Amino acid sequence: MEKDPIVRLRRVTKRFDDVVAVDSLDLDIYQGEFLTLLGPSGCGKTTVLRLIAGFESPDKGDIVMNGTSLIGTAPNKRNVNTVFQSYALFPHMSIFDNIAFGLKMKRFEKSVITEKVTEALSIVKLGGLEMRKPHQLSGGQQQRVAMARAIVNKPQVLLLDEPLSALDYRLRQEMELELKRIHRKLGITFVFVTHDQEEAISMSDRIAVMNEGRIEQIGTPSQIYEEPQNMFVAKFVGEINVFEGRIVEIHNGSAVVDIHGRHFKVQNRKDFANGRAVKVLLRPEDIMVTKDEELQGTAPALAGKIEEVIYKGKTVDLIISLDAGETVFVTQFFNEDQEDVVYRHGHRIHINWPYGWEVVL
Amino acid sequence: MEKKSGFRNVAVGSTLCWITLFVVIPYLIVVAYSFLTPDPSGTVSWIFTLDSYREIFSPVFLIVCKNSFALALSTTVLTLLAAYPFAFFLTRISESIRRTLILIMIIPFWTSSLIRTYALIILLKANGIVNTFLLSLGWIDEPLNLLYTQLAVFTGLVYTLLPFMILPLYASLQKLDTRLIEAARDLGATSPRIFFHIILPLTLPGIIAGSTMVFLPALGLFYIPDLLGGARSMLIGNFIKDQFLVAGNWPLGSSASVILTLLMFLLIAWYFLSSRKINQGDMREVI
Numbered sequence: 001m002e003k004d005p006i007v008r009l010r011r012v013t014k015r016f017d018d019v020v021a022v023d024s025l026d027l028d029i030y031q032g033e034f035l036t037l038l039g040p041s042g043c044g045k046t047t048v049l050r051l052i053a054g055f056e057s058p059d060k061g062d063i064v065m066n067g068t069s070l071i072g073t074a075p076n077k078r079n080v081n082t083v084f085q086s087y088a089l090f091p092h093m094s095i096f097d098n099i100a101f102g103l104k105m106k107r108f109e110k111s112v113i114t115e116k117v118t119e120a121l122s123i124v125k126l127g128g129l130e131m132r133k134p135h136q137l138s139g140g141q142q143q144r145v146a147m148a149r150a151i152v153n154k155p156q157v158l159l160l161d162e163p164l165s166a167l168d169y170r171l172r173q174e175m176e177l178e179l180k181r182i183h184r185k186l187g188i189t190f191v192f193v194t195h196d197q198e199e200a201i202s203m204s205d206r207i208a209v210m211n212e213g214r215i216e217q218i219g220t221p222s223q224i225y226e227e228p229q230n231m232f233v234a235k236f237v238g239e240i241n242v243f244e245g246r247i248v249e250i251h252n253g254s255a256v257v258d259i260h261g262r263h264f265k266v267q268n269r270k271d272f273a274n275g276r277a278v279k280v281l282l283r284p285e286d287i288m289v290t291k292d293e294e295l296q297g298t299a300p301a302l303a304g305k306i307e308e309v310i311y312k313g314k315t316v317d318l319i320i321s322l323d324a325g326e327t328v329f330v331t332q333f334f335n336e337d338q339e340d341v342v343y344r345h346g347h348r349i350h351i352n353w354p355y356g357w358e359v360v361l
Numbered sequence: 362m363e364k365k366s367g368f369r370n371v372a373v374g375s376t377l378c379w380i381t382l383f384v385v386i387p388y389l390i391v392v393a394y395s396f397l398t399p400d401p402s403g404t405v406s407w408i409f410t411l412d413s414y415r416e417i418f419s420p421v422f423l424i425v426c427k428n429s430f431a432l433a434l435s436t437t438v439l440t441l442l443a444a445y446p447f448a449f450f451l452t453r454i455s456e457s458i459r460r461t462l463i464l465i466m467i468i469p470f471w472t473s474s475l476i477r478t479y480a481l482i483i484l485l486k487a488n489g490i491v492n493t494f495l496l497s498l499g500w501i502d503e504p505l506n507l508l509y510t511q512l513a514v515f516t517g518l519v520y521t522l523l524p525f526m527i528l529p530l531y532a533s534l535q536k537l538d539t540r541l542i543e544a545a546r547d548l549g550a551t552s553p554r555i556f557f558h559i560i561l562p563l564t565l566p567g568i569i570a571g572s573t574m575v576f577l578p579a580l581g582l583f584y585i586p587d588l589l590g591g592a593r594s595m596l597i598g599n600f601i602k603d604q605f606l607v608a609g610n611w612p613l614g615s616s617a618s619v620i621l622t623l624l625m626f627l628l629i630a631w632y633f634l635s636s637r638k639i640n641q642g643d644m645r646e647v648i
Contacts, residue, residue, distance in 0.1 A: 053547060055547075075547050076548075076549045076551060081547055084540055084543070089544075090545075092562045101545065101548050101558070
């Protein structure tokens, strides 16, 4: 990632009437990466995509591609292609003509067009459907045609606007793998827009979490999931439990947080001062549950009782109400060595977590 | 459910009665007359003959047909060229302006088109409004010869039939998914190529619908060429009118009507077949 970025957004602002869709946004996109713009609807992620594609022009700021500003360059002159959310296949053209459209516009020879279209169709595994019309294909097949129509032009950057949102769950998972495979095979830079955090985490090299026209955090999926930098990212990506606390002791690199009168040792990565009110964030799978009678020694823990047990096959989800009033969501993996650990509604338990697994904000 | 089907029966039934009384029966009379013998008294005598049809396929009537079709076709093309940009513009403006423009377009329908044609005469005649205006500006030295020209005929026909072209075109342009235009641009198409590869083929149903709705009336609107063109060349409409009102040859007028109806029917059939080919089932919304 030390290479120069292929696309660079510099303090880009875009307003629609009174609404600021993109707010002074900086973003570097690197050659060959799979970057996902993740956020709730209306966060400006699609606008960023449309700005790069050229369908919108920024009110302020600059968009640079390969060192040259794209401002004033029409979409048809940019070396990027888009896979649209609704696919936007041309209904009056055959699959072949849909995919060949970009090549025809660039006035390639007929034989070259046939060769390239056939290759693109084989990449998306749709050989043999050339002469069909879009309405004769299933949603998943239309999705593949939309991909083929874009990649056949060998763009430097491929923009994907929620391409999987119209597909059902199974097909979506299948297409996630397909997209990863195509990305690896072609080596093209992918900029992918989605509101689905699972999709983002499973596919991306980097994720930019967006909210209200700004990027809240950008990083690898594990950085986003394990080390959210603010409450928005923490709550938007995955389930998370939040405990209100206060720092009562500072040590070298660590601190002690008081939560409901119990003292927990935590890492102090952000150098919070003593006495500061903080939030301690824990993923459901990072919390340990101990039955009351097994609790040994003086390890700090929060007492509560099990409200609900949800069997998920690979895991068991527990909803626990703490004596202090909070509701905590915990995911337990089955432990082969402890088959006798069976949770039931109403059991008294304690929860705590291994030092360092928490996030303090 | 009982009540609903009762209402449906009344609604469908009354419409059927209306059509039978005022369309089907008169038309059957026309068809019957076309096979009868003209009577010197001005009506018909009940003797079966095919003379009218023999007369119809004479060179004179073929020239009338040719003239009519040429006029209707060029009117259709002119109307299409005038309507398409306007319909396209209608889809690109704000809702309130669009509604106002459509209202302005429809208001003239509240007046009889015959009266509107007389209004055109007032505009176009030698000492009419257009000439007076141009003279007062000093752009011309003597009145232009506007009335009783081919130009006046086209002006009248295009003016009268323009809304019938605009509305179907607007309907099909409105349905056009703008994301398809974006997709085409994204794939490197310039504006002219987007128009010819995407917009034009996808609005073809609207073009065909509008053309049919202009072409067919243009064949029969005899009074506009009569009033504005000064009866220079005989058209089908005038021919039929003359057979009934001037020549007193009702069977010949009837057979010309039957031929005209058959031609129109063929055109409509062609329109339905081609539109079904273009867009399965979508056409019903356009009409």
